[in-house]
Amino acid sequence: MKISDFSLGALAQQLRRGDLLIDLGPLVARLKSNVPHLPRDIACMYADFSVCPTDSFADFHVEIDCQRQLQSGFKRQAIFYVDGRRFFVPLTLGQAFAGLEWGMNWCVTSSSHQYLIIHAAVIEKNGHAALLPAPPGSGKSTLCAGLVMRGWRLLSDELALYDMATGLVHGMARPINLKNKSIDVVRAFAPEARMTEPVPNTTKGTVALLAPPTESVLRHREPVRPRWIVLPRYVAGAEPRLEPHSSAQTFLLLAEQSFNYHIHGQRGFEAVGRLIDSTQCLQFSYSRLDDAQRVFDALAEESAA
Numbered sequence: 001m002k003i004s005d006f007s008l009g010a011l012a013q014q015l016r017r018g019d020l021l022i023d024l025g026p027l028v029a030r031l032k033s034n035v036p037h038l039p040r041d042i043a044c045m046y047a048d049f050s051v052c053p054t055d056s057f058a059d060f061h062v063e064i065d066c067q068r069q070l071q072s073g074f075k076r077q078a079i080f081y082v083d084g085r086r087f088f089v090p091l092t093l094g095q096a097f098a099g100l101e102w103g104m105n106w107c108v109t110s111s112s113h114q115y116l117i118i119h120a121a122v123i124e125k126n127g128h129a130a131l132l133p134a135p136p137g138s139g140k141s142t143l144c145a146g147l148v149m150r151g152w153r154l155l156s157d158e159l160a161l162y163d164m165a166t167g168l169v170h171g172m173a174r175p176i177n178l179k180n181k182s183i184d185v186v187r188a189f190a191p192e193a194r195m196t197e198p199v200p201n202t203t204k205g206t207v208a209l210l211a212p213p214t215e216s217v218l219r220h221r222e223p224v225r226p227r228w229i230v231l232p233r234y235v236a237g238a239e240p241r242l243e244p245h246s247s248a249q250t251f252l253l254l255a256e257q258s259f260n261y262h263i264h265g266q267r268g269f270e271a272v273g274r275l276i277d278s279t280q281c282l283q284f285s286y287s288r289l290d291d292a293q294r295v296f297d298a299l300a301e302e303s304a305a
Contacts (some may be wrong), residue, residue, distance in 0.1 A: 004047040011039040021052035024172040025220040026161060027112065029104055030058035033096070035066045041097035041196055045175045045209055048217035060107040064096050078259065081115075082107060094199050098126055098207050101177060108159055108172075109259040115161040115170065116264060116271050119257040122155035122171050123147050125305040128227035129169060130296070131160055133257045139234030139286070142182040143209050146289035147296055149190035154216040155224065164264070164271035167278065168223035173216040175209040183208045189289045226275065227303055229254070231283045240291035242299070244282040247276050 003022070006014065014020040018032030020042075052058075063081040067090075077090035080103045087106070091099045111118050120133035121144035134140040141157055148154040155171020162169050175196075178186055183198055183206065194211035213233075229250055230242075254272050255261045261268045286292045 001051050002047070003043060003049050003051060006043070006051075008039050008043060011043055015039055015042075018061070019054040020108045021054065021056050021058055022046060023052050024174065025122075026115075026170045027059040027108065027172065028052055028056060029107070030061045031064075033064040033066075033100075035064050035093060035096045037093070038064060038096055038100070041209075044194060044196065045097070045211050047211070049216045060104075060111060061079075062100065062103055062107065064100055064103075064241045065137050066093065066096075082285060086296065091202075095202055097196060097209065098177075098199055098202060101175060101209060102275045104174075105158055108161075113260050113263055114163075115259065116164055116268055117259045118160040118162060118247070118254060119158065119259065120160040120254075121157050122160045122169055122224070122226075123152040123153045124155060124224045125297075125300040127224075128300060129155070129224035130228045130299075131169070131226050132230055132232050132237040133160075133253055134232050135257070138232055139182075140232050141176055141178055142185055142234065142289070143232045143284075143286070143292055145182070145186045145193075146189050146292060148176070148213055149186070149193055150293045150297075152296070152300075153219060154212050155220070159259075162271065162275065163223065164224075164267060167274060168225055170223045171220060173212045173220035178208050178210055180205045181202065185289065190298055192221060227281050228280045228282055228299065229276070233283065233285045236287055236288065238285050238287045240295050241285045242295050243283055245281045248282050250281040251276050 015033045020031045022029050061083050065079045066076050068076055069081050078096040079090050080088045120131045121140050123130050132140050143158050154173050157176040160169050196209045198206050198208040200206045
């Protein structure tokens with residue numbers, strides 16, 4: 001059964017009872033909430049995801065509770081809980097879905113240490129995958145969104161789950177988080193894209209979530225072997241430029257952008273080394289998504305040939 005099989009009323013009931021378990025591929029999330037508009041956003045963004053039976057094991061239990069808070073003058077706010085414990089500062093109700101996504105990212109990075117977790121987008125085409133690690137503001141999510149709306153498979157926008165034993169990367173194909181100007185850029189590039197309404201004044205500016213393509217969700221249990229590590233960099237007005245990048249510098253960036261590299265110690269060090277040795281390290285500067293699509297499609301076709 002999928003999220004799209006539920007009416008909004010039935011979905012709201014599942015959420016209020018805490019009986020909504022979403023199959024994210026390698027992980028399962030149990031969700032609970034009484035926030036009025038949250039069923040609508042979940043229905044839009046997770047329509048193609050499967051729902052697990054209510055007695056299934058869940059890797060984490062998340063609740064977004066609508067409460068009136070004294071600090072806000074008794075205005076209703078969204079309060080985030082994990083396994084019954086309160087985390088993070090309260091958010092306005094309008095930020096509830098964005099907060100749910102950020103909170104689930106935190107759940108994954110704080111508990112899924114069977115993987116080396118890298119802050120990177122992961123996309124795949126023709127059986128070959130690209131990891132796009134980058135600090136915030138580099139244009140990573142914009143580039144990822146543009147490419148998956150043009151035929152690349154989405155594994156992740158934020159979290160690459162690297163299996164250190166097999167060398168495969170697992171993904172969850174969850175919604176893509178877009179911020180500020182990138183929202184309009186992606187809308188213009190892919191008018192058919194399904195997005196949440198932009199939410200202003202968050203800690204990250206104005207944010208909107210982009211629904212993953214159906215095919216990406218249907219294949220979200222298929223891990224991939226990375227072929228390239230591409231460091232994206234948005235440069236206003238620049239022509240597209242794809243060039244080799246130092247393996248040593250790429251290693252340092254991956255270690256820096258990993259959420260649990262320090263936990264794995266020598267095993268993490270050796271895993272990043274194997275990942276670097278088995279991939280082509282590149283740097284990509286761009287200003288237009290049309291150019292990016294052309295460059296990445298050519299890269300995929302060359303590799304397939």
